[in-house]
Structure formats: C-alpha cells, structure tokens
Amino acid sequence: DGGITQSPKYLFRKEGQNVTLSCEQNLNHDAMYWYRQDPGQGLRLIYYSQIVNDFQKGDIAEGYSVSREKKESFPLTVTSAQKNPTAFYLCASSTRPVRNQPQHFGDGTRLSIL
Amino acid sequence: ELKVEQNPLFLSMQEGKNYTIYCNYSTTSDRLYWYRQDPGKSLESLFVLLSNGAVKQEGRLMASLDTKARLSTLHITAAVHDLSATYFCAVDIKGRPQGGSEKLVFGKGTKLTVNP
Numbered sequence: 001d002g003g004i005t006q007s008p009k010y011l012f013r014k015e016g017q018n019v020t021l022s023c024e025q026n027l028n029h030d031a032m033y034w035y036r037q038d039p040g041q042g043l044r045l046i047y048y049s050q051i052v053n054d055f056q057k058g059d060i061a062e063g064y065s066v067s068r069e070k071k072e073s074f075p076l077t078v079t080s081a082q083k084n085p086t087a088f089y090l091c092a093s094s095t096r097p098v099r100n101q102p103q104h105f106g107d108g109t110r111l112s113i114l
Numbered sequence: 115e116l117k118v119e120q121n122p123l124f125l126s127m128q129e130g131k132n133y134t135i136y137c138n139y140s141t142t143s144d145r146l147y148w149y150r151q152d153p154g155k156s157l158e159s160l161f162v163l164l165s166n167g168a169v170k171q172e173g174r175l176m177a178s179l180d181t182k183a184r185l186s187t188l189h190i191t192a193a194v195h196d197l198s199a200t201y202f203c204a205v206d207i208k209g210r211p212q213g214g215s216e217k218l219v220f221g222k223g224t225k226l227t228v229n230p
Binding site for chain 2: 035040041044048090092100101104106107
C-alpha cells in the first residue's frame, strides 16, 4: 500500500543534541512538507520541498534543517539551536501540479526533551 | 500574511444535534481543505473545496466554500459519538485554480466532543 512512513514514533533529545526525523513516501509525490503541532494549536509549516534538491523555509524554520536528495525521502533535523523542540512533528506529501489533491500525512513523530 | 480563524475552538454537543463549524481566512484563495485528527493520530483528509460555491458531503458532514466572503463551513447533521475529533481547515496560500497544494495555512482546529 502507498503511504508516508515516519520514524521513529517517539524520540527523546538531550540538551545540545541534534536529532533527525525520518520521512519516506512511496506515493510518487513530488512535494513534501514538515509541520510542527503544539497542543491546542494548528499545524505550522517548518520546511517544504517541491522537487528533489530544492527546498524552502516555512514559517518556523529556525533551529531546523532538511535535505531532499531523493524524491522519496525528506528527513528533518532538529538542531540544538531549537530551544523548544517538544512537539508533534508531521510529514506530508502531495502531487503537483495539476491534480487538486490534498496533502497526505504520515503518522507523526512525538519529540520530547530528556 | 494569511490568517485562518476557526470557531468555535471547542464544541461539545449531544448526539442527534446539528451544528456548524466556521473557517474564515484573510486573503484571496479559492482552495480550501478540511481535515480530521483523532487524538495522537495523523490528519485525515475530509474535503477539498476548489471553487466558489463548492459543496461536498460525506455522511453526516457537509462542507461549503464562499470565496467572496472568505468563509468555509463544516456542517454536522445528527451528530454521533464517532464524529468526536479535532477538525482543521487549511487554506492554500497561493490559491491557484489548478495544481497540487503548495503551502497550506491551518486554522487552530475545532475540538468536537459528541456526548451520548
């Protein structure tokens, strides 16, 4: 079955540590996205990528980095510069351009500070 | 900057009742999405509204879009417990009439609780 796989499901970060969240999709989608969700909040866009080897900052990119070396993969690194990383992180993908389809979401990674 | 506001943010209703969730947005866009999220889970796509006057229905849920008023509604008919979840609207920031979604701006969500 096609879908988006995020791993790990739960992740703990120590002070000063960088951690990487994995996102893989087999939907053959060109566009991929990373969102952060805090309790009682909507989703906020961290980074997005429309094609391989290209990505753009979203609304809250500070303290995060991404890469897009393969169409299927869009890993997110939460760096030590992100002082408040505790949140639920969701990866999404979508077709482009002319399909008028919604973004499809993975099951998320819950990140906490040790 | 595009702002998306949902109201109410919390909604507690009895089974069998009807209610409407509202989604207002601040700049021109003609594509709007509704998603459902169960606690601790991912987002599930409910509706894609692509033009002014669009209306979509699935079971007890009906969504509509008025691009002139910059308003979408999600109407719940004869609520049942299984509809308890958080509902998000999201607006396409570029608002192109064609193409896959590019950047979405989400509302804060409406947490719906349906009581027996």
